[in-house]
Amino acid sequence: MTRIAELASIISEQTRNIDQYLNSNGIPTPSFDLDRALEPEFPEQIIAARDVVLDANMELSELLLGPRQTFVEYQYNYFVSMRALYRYKVASAFPVGEEATFAEVAKNCKCSQDNIARILRHAITNRIFKEVRKGVIAHTATSRILAEDPLFQDYIGMRCEEMWPAELHTLPAIMKWPDSQDPAETGFSLANNSLDTMYNIMAKDPTRAKRFSGGMAFRLTGPTLKLSFLVDHGPWGSLPAGGTVVDIGGSHGQAVLAIAKKFPSLHFVVQDLPSTIAARRPIPEGSTTADISFLAHDFFTPQPVVNAEVYLFRWIFHNWPDKYCLLILENLVPALKPGARIIINEICLPEPNTMSTRQERRLRSMDIGMLTLQNARERSRDDWISLFKRADERYNFVGVTEPKGSDLAIIEFAWQVDID
Ligand SMILES: C[S@@+](CC[C@H](N)C(=O)[O-])C[C@H]1O[C@@H](n2cnc3c(N)ncnc32)[C@H](O)[C@@H]1O
Numbered sequence: 001m002t003r004i005a006e007l008a009s010i011i012s013e014q015t016r017n018i019d020q021y022l023n024s025n026g027i028p029t030p031s032f033d034l035d036r037a038l039e040p041e042f043p044e045q046i047i048a049a050r051d052v053v054l055d056a057n058m059e060l061s062e063l064l065l066g067p068r069q070t071f072v073e074y075q076y077n078y079f080v081s082m083r084a085l086y087r088y089k090v091a092s093a094f095p096v097g098e099e100a101t102f103a104e105v106a107k108n109c110k111c112s113q114d115n116i117a118r119i120l121r122h123a124i125t126n127r128i129f130k131e132v133r134k135g136v137i138a139h140t141a142t143s144r145i146l147a148e149d150p151l152f153q154d155y156i157g158m159r160c161e162e163m164w165p166a167e168l169h170t171l172p173a174i175m176k177w178p179d180s181q182d183p184a185e186t187g188f189s190l191a192n193n194s195l196d197t198m199y200n201i202m203a204k205d206p207t208r209a210k211r212f213s214g215g216m217a218f219r220l221t222g223p224t225l226k227l228s229f230l231v232d233h234g235p236w237g238s239l240p241a242g243g244t245v246v247d248i249g250g251s252h253g254q255a256v257l258a259i260a261k262k263f264p265s266l267h268f269v270v271q272d273l274p275s276t277i278a279a280r281r282p283i284p285e286g287s288t289t290a291d292i293s294f295l296a297h298d299f300f301t302p303q304p305v306v307n308a309e310v311y312l313f314r315w316i317f318h319n320w321p322d323k324y325c326l327l328i329l330e331n332l333v334p335a336l337k338p339g340a341r342i343i344i345n346e347i348c349l350p351e352p353n354t355m356s357t358r359q360e361r362r363l364r365s366m367d368i369g370m371l372t373l374q375n376a377r378e379r380s381r382d383d384w385i386s387l388f389k390r391a392d393e394r395y396n397f398v399g400v401t402e403p404k405g406s407d408l409a410i411i412e413f414a415w416q417v418d419i420d
Contacts, residue, residue: 007060014049014056021046032127032140034097039223047223047405055356081122083160084111086153090120090129091139091146099138151221154214162212163369165191170372181321183374198373220254224362227258229406230345234259235310241265243309248299248328249316252280253292255345260290269305271297299328303335311335314345315408318366321375322387329391336415341398342388348400348409349380363407384411 001009022029027040042050062070085091088109094100102120106113117135124131128142145152170187177185183197192201202209219225236259239245243266247256250270260268267290270277274296283292297304299316311332317325332342347363355363367378379387381400388395398412 004060004063007056007063010056011053011060014053017049018046018053032130032142034139034141034144036141044404051356051359051405055358058358075126077122078126079160079164081119081126082128082156083164084115084119085123085128085143085146086156086160088116088119090116090123091143096139096144096147099132099136102135102137105137149218151214151218154211155218156215157211158215162188162208162215163372166372167368170368174371180375181323183321183324183376186375187372188374224405224407226406227255229403229408230255230314230410231258231262233401233403233410234312234343234345235341235412236263236266239263239266239309242267244269244305244307245310245312246271246303246305246308247312247314248297248303248332249313251276253283253294255312255314256292257283257288260288260292264288264290266290268292269308270294271299271305273298299331300324301331303332306335307337308335308340310341310343312343312345316346317344317387318346318370318378319374319376321377322390325387326391329388329395333392333394338416340415342395342413342415344384344411344413345408346411347378347407348384348402348411349378351380366407381411388413 019029021027021042028036030036065073088111090105090109093105093108100108102117103113105120106116109116111119120129120137121131123129124137126142127140128146129137130140132138139147146156166186166188168187169190173180173185173187173190176190180186184195184200186198188198188201189195194201202212236245245256245259245266246269247253248271250256251272253268253270256268256270260266270280270292271294272280277294277296280294295305303311313328317328320328347366349363349367350360363378370376370378377383384400385397388397394416395413396416396418398414400412401410403410
């Protein structure tokens with residue numbers, strides 16, 4: 001059997017499994033119709049089947065296109081129409097469920113009719129709106145989310161207005177500052193005509209900062225970043241009752257709250273910068289009986305909570321070049337008791353050829369994204385071990401758990417003792 005026939009057969013077999021699941025659960029077939037704005041919550045085996053289909057489907061398409069056409073067909077100007085939809089607020093130019101002519105949309109968006117028609121017809125090829133009759137459009141599920149979900153709007157804004165220009169400047173930044181470990185020498189800095197870091201640039205513009213954090217919040221709702229992976233696969237059940245877990249850079253305490261709901265006998269401390277701690281949302285009343293406290297702490301200074309059982313870092317180190325990660329880890333050392341566990345919840349980049357190309361592409365894209373924004377990086381298992389050992393030889397690597405379906409692994413170190 002040729003590879004393309006093999007792929008077609010994988011797709012056929014797994015699609016049949018998904019189809020059977022949808023039928024037996026009364027779930028309508030996937031579509032971009034208006035009423036399909038929300039993806040159903042699939043069980044683990046259906047998510048796995050879907051991944052197999054998507055991986056095989058991507059390989060099949062690329063094989064059939066061939067090396068040159070795969071590149072030519074790549075949508076290198078995807079963000080031109082997407083950015084225009086965002087800037088002109090096209091999705092809000094007419095009500096969901098109704099129709100509008102190009103002329104009406106152009107008038108409401110204060111854009112020329114010719115441009116709006118070209119932008120829309122490009123976007124329509126990505127299933128954002130549909131042209132129901134010549135020159136008349138209606139919403140699809142995608143344009144509906146764009147009209148109704150403020151966090152999705154922020155995400156699109158962040159992609160088009162922040163990431164895209166910064167990506168264009170990433171290579172010039174690498175050439176200007178080779179191997180820089182300075183978060184102010186990046187594509188993002190160049191795109192902003194600045195010699196400052198992304199965080200400082202954002203801090204000067206509350207509107208952009210709010211959009212960025214909304215975009216990040218949207219990303220965090222994605223199925224591959226669910227907190228349940230950390231709750232179900234972390235070491236929480238093996239900790240003594242009353243044991244302390246410190247979530248460093250824990251933002252508003254989302255991760256801690258998820259863990260606390262299942263392990264209420266633990267004591268939790270959420271640390272973040274003073275501004276984040278001051279702006280935090282209160283823990284919803286009745287959501288957990290666990291003891292959760294918040295503490296302003298800069299992780300580049302010595303850790304004030306000593307002798308905790310666990311120090312958790314979720315999505316922290318990938319924001320920083322090695323030089324800064326070493327500082328964070330060195331500042332943790334004086335607080336550690338023998339056997340203290342350091343839990344990292346982040347991407348663990350795969351060894352070559354151990355993951356499907358589609359999934360590896362997603363992780364490698366995140367790595368390039370971190371380079372673009374902060375001269376930071378995603379790390380492999382060897383990178384993690386080397387980083388911790390460079391910080392202090394007494395950090396012992398325990399292991400990596402990679403929950404199925406999760407982009408983030410659980411990487412564990414123990415202080416001074418060997419844990420198998
Ligand atoms: C990518 S977010 C991760 C938030 C959270 N751990 C999560 O998983 O959603 C990075 C967090 O690090 C915090 N942070 C940045 N610099 C910090 C510092 N010097 N000290 C403490 N927290 C910091 C940010 O405020 C932000 O909440």
